[in-house]
Amino acid sequence: MDEVLLRLEGLLFLSDSEVAVVSVEDDGEAIWTGVARKSAGTECPGCGGWSNRIHGSYLRFPADLPSIGRRVVLRLRVRRFSCADTSCGRQTFVEQVPGLTRRHAQRTERLRSAVAEVGLALAGRAGARLADVFGISVSRSTVLRPVDAMPDSAGWAPPFATGEESI
Numbered sequence: 001m002d003e004v005l006l007r008l009e010g011l012l013f014l015s016d017s018e019v020a021v022v023s024v025e026d027d028g029e030a031i032w033t034g035v036a037r038k039s040a041g042t043e044c045p046g047c048g049g050w051s052n053r054i055h056g057s058y059l060r061f062p063a064d065l066p067s068i069g070r071r072v073v074l075r076l077r078v079r080r081f082s083c084a085d086t087s088c089g090r091q092t093f094v095e096q097v098p099g100l101t102r103r104h105a106q107r108t109e110r111l112r113s114a115v116a117e118v119g120l121a122l123a124g125r126a127g128a129r130l131a132d133v134f135g136i137s138v139s140r141s142t143v144l145r146p147v148d149a150m151p152d153s154a155g156w157a158p159p160f161a162t163g164e165e166s167i
Contacts, residue, residue: 019097023075030071033064037079037095044083046090053082055092062101064108066135074108076101111136116146123147 023034041052057079064072080094100108107115115138118127124140131138 019100022077026070030073031067032073032075034075034077035097036077037097042079042081042095044081044085044088044090045093046083047085047088049083049085049088051081051084053084055080055082060101062106062108063111065110065114069135071135071137112146115143116150119143119145119147 018038020036020038021033022036023032025032025034041050043049044051057077060074060076060078062074062076064074066072076097078094078097080092082092083090094103096103100110102109102112105112114134115131115136118131118134118136121127122130122143124144127143128138128140131143
């Protein structure tokens with residue numbers, strides 16, 4: 001079983017060697033993947049100092065890209081740390097897994113970027129229908145939200161907007 005978990009760890013989390021797959025369960029409807037960080041501590045987002053004093057931990061359940069036609073949900077154990085610097089404004093903070101999660105996010109970065117690409121290609125209702133075909137259950141508003149959050153590209157303007165005539 002440990003060998004299978006190591007292989008899954010390599011396949012699912014190529015970008016971060018600090019992520020460990022702890023368990024995998026298939027309940028017929030979703031694949032639940034238990035995940036935890038390997039590192040002993042993390043950097044404080046307030047002061048940038050290193051802390052390994054664990055204040056507590058809890059589980060997060062971000063959705064990931066579907067696999068074999070089923071939802072994939074991570075059972076991510078995150079730890080709350082106490083900042084070692086007494087002058088820091090943050091007394092406690094929660095570790096984030098870079099490239100995998102954001103603060104308060106209900107989806108992984110991979111799923112978020114997939115939904116954003118569908119939103120860029122098809123927009124609202126059509127994008128939600130296509131995402132459903134791929135096994136990603138989202139509303140039309142959820143498809144449009146990452147598109148709205150993207151910065152406007154101010155570097156390019158059509159030729160007629162600058163006063164030039166096209167031939």
